[in-house]
Amino acid sequence: MAYREYVEKGYMPSREMMKKFLIEQIDFKRNFEVVDLYNAVDKVSAEDVKAKVILPKLPVSKMDGIGVCFADFKDGIPDTENWQEGKEYIFANTGCVVPEPYDTVILIEDVRFIDGKLKILAKPETKGQLIDPPGSLIGKDEVLVNKYEKITAPQVGLLASGGIKEVKVIARPKIAFIPTGDELVSWQSEDYPVDKNIESNSMMLSAFCKQYQADLTIFPIIPDDKEKIKEALTKASEIADIILINAGSSKGTKDFTLDLLETEGEVLVYELGCRPGKHSSFSKFNQKPVLGIAGPPNGAELAMRFYLKAIMQAYYHQKLSSLETVNVTVDFDFTAPKNADFCLQVHIFKQDDKYHAQIINPKGVTRATLLQKYNGFIYQLKGTSLNVGDEVTAELIVERKEIENQN
Numbered sequence: 392m393a394y395r396e397y398v399e400k401g402y403m404p405s406r407e408m409m410k411k412f413l414i415e416q417i418d419f420k421r422n423f424e425v426v427d428l429y430n431a432v433d434k435v436s437a438e439d440v441k442a443k444v445i446l447p448k449l450p451v452s453k454m455d456g457i458g459v460c461f462a463d464f465k466d467g468i469p470d471t472e473n474w475q476e477g478k479e480y481i482f483a484n485t486g487c488v489v490p491e492p493y494d495t496v497i498l499i500e501d502v503r504f505i506d507g508k509l510k511i512l513a514k515p516e517t518k519g520q521l522i523d524p525p526g527s528l529i530g531k532d533e534v535l536v537n538k539y540e541k542i543t544a545p546q547v548g549l550l551a552s553g554g555i556k557e558v559k560v561i562a563r564p565k566i567a568f569i570p571t572g573d574e575l576v577s578w579q580s581e582d583y584p585v586d587k588n589i590e591s592n593s594m595m596l597s598a599f600c601k602q603y604q605a606d607l608t609i610f611p612i613i614p615d616d617k618e619k620i621k622e623a624l625t626k627a628s629e630i631a632d633i634i635l636i637n638a639g640s641s642k643g644t645k646d647f648t649l650d651l652l653e654t655e656g657e658v659l660v661y662e663l664g665c666r667p668g669k670h671s672s673f674s675k676f677n678q679k680p681v682l683g684i685a686g687p688p689n690g691a692e693l694a695m696r697f698y699l700k701a702i703m704q705a706y707y708h709q710k711l712s713s714l715e716t717v718n719v720t721v722d723f724d725f726t727a728p729k730n731a732d733f734c735l736q737v738h739i740f741k742q743d744d745k746y747h748a749q750i751i752n753p754k755g756v757t758r759a760t761l762l763q764k765y766n767g768f769i770y771q772l773k774g775t776s777l778n779v780g781d782e783v784t785a786e787l788i789v790e791r792k793e794i795e796n797q798n
């Protein structure tokens with residue numbers, strides 16, 4: 392073990408700048424796959440999907456009624472006492488074909504049968520009234536889903552109507568996660584020695600990957616050994632589109648991750664100008680993007696919430712989403728450090744028709760308390776202060792209804 396002098400280097404982006412930087416820097420190698428309609432929802436279409444059939448193929452009725460020939464109404468409502476079904480009129484049901492020569496539908500509500508004899512109460516206004524002509528529901532070659540559009544549940548039905556059986560979509564990216572640290576033991580272990588910590592970030596990531604639609608390979612815990620880390624990175628670069636390497640990113644005697652990425656790859660961001668999650672980094676190794684994530688679960692969580700999410704949205708050609716915001720009155724004083732913005736984790740609640748925010752120090756409470764309490768962020772620029780009573784914009788990580796009437 393040796394003392395490592397801390398040298399601040401490189402670009403230290405804020406949270407938003409880091410998202411932007413990642414998206415600009417990553418040259419995504421996307422894969423595609425063909426899925427059937429059972430598996431199409433929420434996938435992103437790789438191309439414009441055009442209808443293979445038109446609907447309807449023949450004129451159909453828009454409503455339940457009777458089909459008539461408009462010409463019979465040129466002088467007003469004719470005497471229909473002797474009209475016969477199948478001759479002067481037919482029954483026309485919603486969505487069913489109205490065959491020639493019938494060209495107009497009269498609503499069944501505007502028709503009576505008195506002693507079996509037809510009586511029409513309202514003259515059709517126009518020829519073709521209440522009829523959907525061919526192609527009026529799905530047009531010839533109509534685009535049903537656009538390229539890079541996320542397919543919704545109604546669109547899956549639309550695709551089926553358009554004669555589509557399968558769609559080419561962007562395949563889930565492959566993410567490799569490399570947990571590092573001599574002090575770690577797997578969360579699957581039944582008991583663990585007193586000097587060990589439980590490796591849990593892989594499971595948090597596994598859950599985030601489910602939400603973000605990525606396939607995850609979790610590597611075994613890699614000891615703090617440059618050769619072993621290099622081996623793992625090499626293997627990860629062969630199987631994954633995006634590599635996440637965890638911990639060993641700070642100033643400790645065993646924090647080798649960035650030294651290694653610097654000599655064996657290229658480090659573009661060593662650390663952020665934003666806390667928590669300051670020790671998030673971005674590198675390239677064997678042409679693969681490597682997102683470095685801080686070891687402590689809270690820093691790791693924020694990196695997954697912000698940076699991994701941005702990467703995933705860009706991978707799927709989706710716009711970057713932003714959190715819903717709410718104006719809050721702060722119930723605390725706080726000054727952000729001079730060298731980094733601070734993404735404050737706060738408890739937002741409603742009192743006397745106003746939203747308030749209480750600060751939660753992630754390093755001062757158990758993780759369970761933090762996760763129970765914090766429901767939003769206040770992003771505070773470096774060196775700036777907040778004082779009790781200030782009104783600011785906060786971001787919500789829960790739905791707005793969750794912050795109504797709770798303390």
Ligand SMILES: Nc1nc2c(c(=O)[nH]1)N[C@H]1C(S)=C(S)[C@@H](COP(=O)(O)OP(=O)(O)OC[C@H]3O[C@@H](n4cnc5c(N)ncnc54)[C@H](O)[C@@H]3O)O[C@H]1N2
Nearest residue numbers: 570588589590591592638639640641642670685686687690
């Ligand atoms: N002198 C300084 N010390 C530290 C600073 C600093 O600026 N100056 N920053 C602190 C901050 S903030 C963070 S965040 C951490 C970053 O640490 P590392 O990313 O280098 O992580 P380690 O030191 O290896 O481990 C820290 C902590 O996290 C636990 N850990 C690691 N991996 C996992 C995992 N996969 N699952 C669960 N927990 C994990 C590890 O056991 C340690 O407890 O540095 C601070 N120090």
Ligand code: MOO
Nearest residue numbers: 667668669670690
């Ligand atoms: O980077 Mo650390 O995650 O600020 O807590």
